[in-house]
Amino acid sequence: MPTSAKQQTIDELNDVFTRAKSAILAHYHGISAADMTILRTHMRERAVDFRVIKNTLAKKAMKDTPLEVLESEFKGPVSLLVSFDDAVAPAKALADYARSGVKKSPDVVAGVVEGQQVTLEEIQALADLPSKEVLLSQLLSVMNGPTTNFVGVFSALLRKLVGTLDAIKDQKAQG
Numbered sequence: 001m002p003t004s005a006k007q008q009t010i011d012e013l014n015d016v017f018t019r020a021k022s023a024i025l026a027h028y029h030g031i032s033a034a035d036m037t038i039l040r041t042h043m044r045e046r047a048v049d050f051r052v053i054k055n056t057l058a059k060k061a062m063k064d065t066p067l068e069v070l071e072s073e074f075k076g077p078v079s080l081l082v083s084f085d086d087a088v089a090p091a092k093a094l095a096d097y098a099r100s101g102v103k104k105s106p107d108v109v110a111g112v113v114e115g116q117q118v119t120l121e122e123i124q125a126l127a128d129l130p131s132k133e134v135l136l137s138q139l140l141s142v143m144n145g146p147t148t149n150f151v152g153v154f155s156a157l158l159r160k161l162v163g164t165l166d167a168i169k170d171q172k173a174q175g
Contacts, residue, residue, distance in 0.1 A: 006057060009057055009061075010057055010060050010061045011061075012061075013053065013057060013058060013061035013062075014061040014062070014063075014065060016049065016051075016061075016082060017061060017062050017065035017066065017067040017068075018065045018066070019084050020065075020066065020067060020082045020083065020084060020112075021083055021084060021085065021086065021087045021113070021114060022082070022083050022086075022087040022088070022089070022090055022091075022111065022112060022113040022114070023067055023070070023080060023081065023082045023083075023090065023111065023112050024080070024081045024090045024091060024094060024108055024110070024111040024123060025070060025073050025074070025078050025079070025080060025108070025109040025110045025111065026078065026079050026081065026094065026106035026107055026108050026109055027076060027077060027078060027079075027106060027107045027109060028052065028077060028078070028079045028106045029076070029077050030104045031104050031105075031106065032103075035102060035103065035104065038102070039097060039102075039105075039106070042093065042096070042097050042100070043081060043093055043097075046089060046092070046093040046096070047083065047084075047085060047086070047089060048081050048082065048083050048089050048090050048093045049080075049081070049082040049083070049084070050079060050080070050081050051079065051080045051082070052077070052078075052079045052080075053078075053079075053080055055074040055075070055076075055078065058074050058080070059071055059074055066112060066114070066115035067112050069112060069115075069116075069117040070110050070112055070117065073109050073110040078109060079106055081093070081094060086132070087113050087114060087126075088126045088127075088129055088132075090111070091111070091123050091124075091126040091127040092126070092127050092129075094106065094108065094127065095124075095127035095128075108120055108123055111123045113126070
């Protein structure tokens with residue numbers, strides 16, 4: 001029977017697992033305490049919840065949550081990176097941290113996005129995606145392209161019509 005403190009931790013983790021849009025499990029062994037502090041700060045600045053949790057408590061807390069698919073991945077010392085708003089944030093934050101020149105970064109074990117387990121390659125692909133703002137601007141430029149082309153074609157047709165009418169007017173004036 002778990003103590004009340006453990007039960008409180010399980011309930012808190014269950015709430016986190018239920019609200020999570022995405023999560024990444026990563027091994028943190030080999031990272032010094034000072035680097036862990038830097039890692040936690042880095043994740044907090046990017047709105048990513050970084051936790052080191054006991055596997056037994058995590059397994060109990062993940063019942064009937066989107067993260068339940070990761071139950072078999074909780075082996076050894078693992079950390080959990082969770083985002084409640086942006087499904088891509090944990091992958092991008094971890095990749096940014098690895099590129100920042102640190103000695104050792106966490107090794108990704110597994111991940112979940114929107115309740116679906118993702119492979120390590122998919123996590124890397126998420127990390128390589130452009131930011132949301134860049135994607136939106138690209139979408140708007142793609143949507144704007146046909147409209148701009150239509151206006152250009154329509155203007156050309158009007159110019160040709162006006163040129164033709166001018167030529168007819170000049171021809172009648174001479175004749």
